Amino acid sequence: MTRLLQRLFGRLPIGWLQLTHKRGRFAAALAGVAFANVLVFVQLGLMNSMGAATLKPYEFFQADIMISAGDANALSEGGNVARQWMLQALADPDVADGMGLFVSNVLWDRGGTSISFTSFGIDPAHAGFVAPGLTDDQDLLQVPGAVILDRLARGLPPEEAAAIRPQTPLRFEAQGRTLTAMATFAGGGGFGGDGFMLMSDQTFLSLFPARTSAAPDHILLRLRPGSDVAATVTRLRGLISDQSLRIRSFADAAQEDLRYQQTQRPTGVIFGFGVLIGVLVGIVIVYQVLSADVADHLREYATFKAMGYGSRFFLGIVLEEALVLGLFGFVPGVLIGTGILMLMGAVTTLPLTMTPGMAVTVFLGTVVFSALSGAIATRRLAAADPADLF
Amino acid sequence: MSDDPAVDVRGLNHWFGTGDARKQAMFDIDLRLPRGSFTVLMGPSGSGKTTLLTLIGCLRSVQEGSARLLNQELHGAGAEELSHLRQRLGFIFQAHNLHESLTAQQNVVMGVQVSGGIPDDVAQQAAAHALGLVGLSDRINYLPANLSGGQKQRVAVARALVGNPALVLADEPTAALDKDSAADVVDLLKRMGAARGTTTLLVTHDNRILDRADRILTLEDGRIVSVSGQC
Numbered sequence: 001m002t003r004l005l006q007r008l009f010g011r012l013p014i015g016w017l018q019l020t021h022k023r024g025r026f027a028a029a030l031a032g033v034a035f036a037n038v039l040v041f042v043q044l045g046l047m048n049s050m051g052a053a054t055l056k057p058y059e060f061f062q063a064d065i066m067i068s069a070g071d072a073n074a075l076s077e078g079g080n081v082a083r084q085w086m087l088q089a090l091a092d093p094d095v096a097d098g099m100g101l102f103v104s105n106v107l108w109d110r111g112g113t114s115i116s117f118t119s120f121g122i123d124p125a126h127a128g129f130v131a132p133g134l135t136d137d138q139d140l141l142q143v144p145g146a147v148i149l150d151r152l153a154r155g156l157p158p159e160e161a162a163a164i165r166p167q168t169p170l171r172f173e174a175q176g177r178t179l180t181a182m183a184t185f186a187g188g189g190g191f192g193g194d195g196f197m198l199m200s201d202q203t204f205l206s207l208f209p210a211r212t213s214a215a216p217d218h219i220l221l222r223l224r225p226g227s228d229v230a231a232t233v234t235r236l237r238g239l240i241s242d243q244s245l246r247i248r249s250f251a252d253a254a255q256e257d258l259r260y261q262q263t264q265r266p267t268g269v270i271f272g273f274g275v276l277i278g279v280l281v282g283i284v285i286v287y288q289v290l291s292a293d294v295a296d297h298l299r300e301y302a303t304f305k306a307m308g309y310g311s312r313f314f315l316g317i318v319l320e321e322a323l324v325l326g327l328f329g330f331v332p333g334v335l336i337g338t339g340i341l342m343l344m345g346a347v348t349t350l351p352l353t354m355t356p357g358m359a360v361t362v363f364l365g366t367v368v369f370s371a372l373s374g375a376i377a378t379r380r381l382a383a384a385d386p387a388d389l390f
Numbered sequence: 391m392s393d394d395p396a397v398d399v400r401g402l403n404h405w406f407g408t409g410d411a412r413k414q415a416m417f418d419i420d421l422r423l424p425r426g427s428f429t430v431l432m433g434p435s436g437s438g439k440t441t442l443l444t445l446i447g448c449l450r451s452v453q454e455g456s457a458r459l460l461n462q463e464l465h466g467a468g469a470e471e472l473s474h475l476r477q478r479l480g481f482i483f484q485a486h487n488l489h490e491s492l493t494a495q496q497n498v499v500m501g502v503q504v505s506g507g508i509p510d511d512v513a514q515q516a517a518a519h520a521l522g523l524v525g526l527s528d529r530i531n532y533l534p535a536n537l538s539g540g541q542k543q544r545v546a547v548a549r550a551l552v553g554n555p556a557l558v559l560a561d562e563p564t565a566a567l568d569k570d571s572a573a574d575v576v577d578l579l580k581r582m583g584a585a586r587g588t589t590t591l592l593v594t595h596d597n598r599i600l601d602r603a604d605r606i607l608t609l610e611d612g613r614i615v616s617v618s619g620q621c
């Protein structure tokens with residue numbers, strides 16, 4: 001290792017030698033860096049899982065534009081939209097198709113426990129709005145009371161979900177009605193519910209008698225191939241006289257929902273804070289490690305200074321230390337972090353995973369903050385007056 | 391050119407502190423160290439020996455008067471210039487000041503590489519050679535913690551001399567050593583200085599060393615009070 005680093009730097013790897021000289025202390029420093037990494041990984045994992053869970057239901061649909069009520073910050077929030085605006089929108093030459101989307105939570109009471117499904121009522125006749133690959137069985141929804149169930153829903157035993165087929169449907173009671181699960185799709189638990197459910201708008205309305213087909217929660221629009229989404233959105237804003245409505249591209253709606261969850265909802269804000277705290281604690285740890293190391297070697301540095309070594313040399317040493325600590329602390333950090341996220345994911349069924357993006361971000365962050373800490377710590381060297389050595 | 395003294399100090403005054411605490415530590419120092427000379431600097435504690443050494447060694451800024459080191463004026467020189475000039479000096483401190491994480495050889499390599507642009511294997515060889523000259527060829531891979539006081543100070547001598555410095559400044563290098571080790575280290579400095587034409591200025595309280603000096607300077611209360619030996 002020493003030889004390798006010597007080649008790499010073209011000088012003695014003093015930072016490396018210095019760090020590894022006291023093995024116990026080196027181990028403690030690495031443990032500190034690894035701990036900081038794990039902390040940030042867990043917080044980032046939680047925050048990302050909330051993001052993934054927020055964006056998940058948008059993946060079930062294939063649409064270009066979404067029209068929602070002014071207060072509809074998320075799919076299952078806010079008032080509804082009069083269906084007449086869909087007919088207006090369809091008058092635009094670029095709008096190919098429209099569909100009302102109903103959203104509500106449906107509780108499946110399983111005697112003792114209950115599973116909360118975020119349920120979508122769609123028009124089975126407009127099959128194009130269901131994302132390809134989600135399910136091949138949407139035609140089955142035309143049967144009254146038929147639903148397609150999220151087989152990854154939290155609290156739903158996997159073997160029970162696996163047995164659901166059109167030939168062997170699963171009947172269950174919800175909202176005082178009997179529903180028939182004809183097929184399943186892969187959704188996954190989020191923060192708003194345990195899982196998802198698809199049904200026809202007619203089945204939805206039978207579950208919620210207070211709702212009417214004239215006012216779905218959202219209106220989804222699909223454009224003709226090659227149409228300009230942004231331009232169409234602008235046109236629709238002029239065409240639709242109800243100025244309180246939110247007319248957005250479907251992708252924008254998903255991103256705005258994400259931002260809303262992260263900045264306006266308590267869970268999102270708490271997770272954001274968690275990441276911030278994790279990063280701050282991490283910075284404090286690497287700063288402690290590096291400044292303690294500089295303080296420990298002040299005398300040696302003063303000697304090097306007296307010998308004619310300049311500030312660039314000392315900066316090189318602490319940067320080298322930052323790199324060594326970042327790298328060797330990252331390896332256990334990412335392993336333990338992955339393990340903890342997997343464990344938490346298994347328990348909560350939240351989409352908690354270590355992504356390459358997270359790993360790279362945390363690694364670079366560690367090295368950058370270690371380097372900055374080291375650079376700040378070397379400013380103390382200015383106080384290491386070599387004249388005091390004699 | 392090379393007849394110019396390695397060190398030429400004229401009318402040097404130095405103060406410590408500011409305001410009411412301001413106190414003069416060096417008074418009108420005149421001093422010339424011919425190239426290749428071996429000079430011992432003596433004087434009671436607090437007389438200013440270390441102060442003079444650090445001024446000549448570019449570790450303190452010259453405040454008043456002139457100090458020329460290797461034909462370069464130190465008065466008014468910038469930090470970069472001074473740092474660069476220090477690379478041509480060899481320092482030996484009272485405490486050995488070796489880096490505890492580095493082996494004897496690696497410590498000496500630091501003395502080579504300060505000049506920059508020296509290939510690693512050349513530096514390693516030079517370090518091993520220098521350690522051989524101070525009689526430590528069988529200890530080159532030892533960490534300082536595993537060396538005796540005399541051995542550590544010999545490593546420090548090797549580190550100071552390995553870069554062929556024009557001037558070696560040593561401040562009580564033998565203070566922490568027993569009698570035999572002290573004599574060893576001074577003989578070493580003298581012998582290697584003579585072989586390489588190095589100018590040496592050595593501070594000591596140790597009377598046993600005096601007979602090895604070409605010249606003896608005595609400081610008292612910041613003034614040079616006596617010069618003995620040829621000039």
Ligand SMILES: Nc1ncnc2c1ncn2[C@@H]1O[C@H](COP(=O)(O)OP(=O)(O)OP(=O)(O)O)[C@@H](O)[C@H]1O
Nearest residue numbers: 406407414415433434435436437438439440441442
């Ligand atoms: N950094 C400093 N700040 C203020 N005064 C100082 C400083 N360094 C030295 N002095 C003062 O300058 C005078 C000379 O000190 P110096 O250390 O040069 O003496 P010395 O001859 O090396 O003594 P010793 O034999 O004890 O090492 C002393 O009066 C000392 O108190």
Ligand SMILES: [Mg+2]
Nearest residue numbers: 390439440441
């Ligand atoms: Mg002194």
